[in-house]
Amino acid sequence: MNNDNGHMEISHTNGQALLQIKDLHVWYELKRFGFGHAGYVRAVDGITFDLAQGEAIACVGESGCGKSSLMKTILGLNIPTKGDVVFDDTSLSATKGEELRQYRSKIGYIQQDPFGALPPFMTIERILEEPLMINGVTDKEERRRRIAKILEEVKLTPINEVLPKYPHMLSGGQQQRVVIARAMVMNPKLLVADEPVSMLDASVRVEILRLLRKLQESHNLAVIYITHDLSTVRYFSEFIFVMYAGEVIEFARMEDLLDDPKHPYTHALLDASSDPNADNALVYREIPKGEPPSLVNPPPACRFHPRCPHFMPGLCDVKDPPNFEVSPRHLVNCWLYDPEVQATNLESISVNNAV
């Protein structure tokens, strides 16, 4: 499962993939004085994974790790610099103009900030009508019927009371239901949820997550759930991958990753996630020192090495780590799991377990 440059390839769909991300690079060009070239921001730097119909995958990572760029590229809002996204047999790098527009309309998009995601000058009815109008549902009755159906599904009733309202008249949870309804109104096969509950009150988070889970099951949706908060991940995905500085550093089944994280960064991330337990107030949590690396000049080899507590000089900063399959379907992109390294430095294992 290793390719030449050490990027992780995650394939578990046996050729029945709805979405295929192939060695995706999304680089933004930096300009000097508005025209001179000054390098690239490597927001996404070689990511490969598959997603089958009806499957959910979570993507975690801290701010600035490239998860938003990855998501926007999957949605067709960014152009891949290198590599490709194939969704429903349409290759993103080959589509343009009207085809690109159609590609976009087949993927539902749920945003983080429900109030910002809804145009404040449109009524709920108008907001839900827009995708339908744009995508050629010209019949007013048909539009109303579909809107009513989806509002029923997201439990935003009574419909006639909700439709003439403006977004600011709804609560945060209701707004997010509208966002979900808008994402679902075109009957997409894939839903991209970008931190769908992080801006909501804790009291409505679970409801929204349950709603998403229910929609996923009833519509057999593929879902990409993007978050920085590991405490909400458990609710729905089977698989999870961790991103750091534009690369995938660990991939596993949900339980495997949460219960037995391997990569030092995953450890740090799990330690930082909040868990409402009063005892935690007294626990000292170690967070990785330093800051996320610059994506313009990322550190050589393993991008985590400047912050890593198990940094092995001469190895981590020289050679790109390959992926090691520590257990079935659990891949980690770290030299600590190289059998040779483990053999030569038995202590490292105990160090790892102590983290």
Added chain:
Amino acid sequence: MKTLLERFRQLRSYPTAVIGLIIIALLVIVSVVTPFIMPYNEAIRLWRGGEDIWGRYPRNAAPAWQNWFTSTDVSNTIILDSVEGDGNVTISDLSADTREARFSFEFDFPYDTFPPELTVFANARYDSKEPFVEMIWITPDGREIRVGEFAVSSNTSFRFNQDDRLQRRLERETGIDGVSVVHGLFDDPAQEGLQVLPGTYRLDSIGLLFEPESELDLAFVSYGEVHGVAGTDHQRRDLSVALLWGTPIAMAFGLLAALATTVITMVIAAVGVWYGGWLDAAIQRITEVNSIIPLLPILIMVGTLYSRSIWIMLGLVILLSIFGIQIKQYRAIFLQVKESPYIDAARAYGAGNMRIVFRYLVPRILPLVIPAIVTLVPGFVFLEASLAVLGLGDPVLPTWGKLINDAATQGALFNGYYYWILQPSVLLMIAGLGFAMVGFALDRVFNPRLREV
């Protein structure tokens, strides 16, 4: 975010806005009604007309409302026309061919001041022999003064002031050397100095018609020192024509210019921000260059060298204003709106570029733009007036600015014709005030943060 209608309803809580709205409503009503009561071509014909149209109007008469503010009752215009059925007309045969037509025009003259002019207009139809008219003036105290006689061709006017024999006769009659005709005719001999004798005067005219088919019409005009609601100018034209027609022109110019400039500026800013890159850069550079090009000198240049048509001026004003400095202001907001999650969402469900610009970017800025449009109107109304005052007004249209220009060239203030400048200026100020008051109130309604300031 409230609907536009709700926001406009909020205006009711601002008294200044209510006054402003009433002013705007009146101006709009006048603008709409004027073309119906006086069609465009009729207004142009009247305004360009000479003595043929304005002959019976006094020269440089003040508006009639002046009498409300003064203790002396200034003479008003009196017109007696036999065609209109005024006066007593009796026709009798003198011989087989000759007939005598007696016109007796009786009128009440209650004013305290002398009329500036007296004229008899005569119109006759005949084959070869012109009818002949002889006139006698009968004062309220019974004195009879022979005015004079004249032969009537098709359109003849007898101007009392210009008749030397009548003037000498009145000198003898009143015993005052160099007395003018009007003074002589209306003077009260019982009083010291020149005083109007109020009462009922009569002008008896005897017309002799020398052909059986001949006809004669007479009209007597005693010109007033005040006339109508707005007064008259040096060409006897009624100022109300220009004041009335100036309203729709000022409104049309102001509203069209304000609306077109703001809307186009907004769209340019939105398109620039949305597409970005070289297009945005080009728009920014054009705006910067354009903002240092002075508008008025260019208008003066075009007006002097090319055309003074109001539509050319309007087009030019719009053209030079669309790359106005407001683009920077709108751009700053659009740049922020462009990054809104809802724009991403719209792109994600497949909205095209134009749809995003017009349905997602532009509506966000409307709260800012609507007050701007209203506040900009007076500026353009004043600009149009300024051009007219500078002598670059439309050569055909009667406008407020044109009146001020005429007044200035005729030395109105030096001659005491204050109303000539006062009326158009007050209308300009009221129009400006109305729009400004509504605009500022709208600003407060749409941008609530301003309320704290």
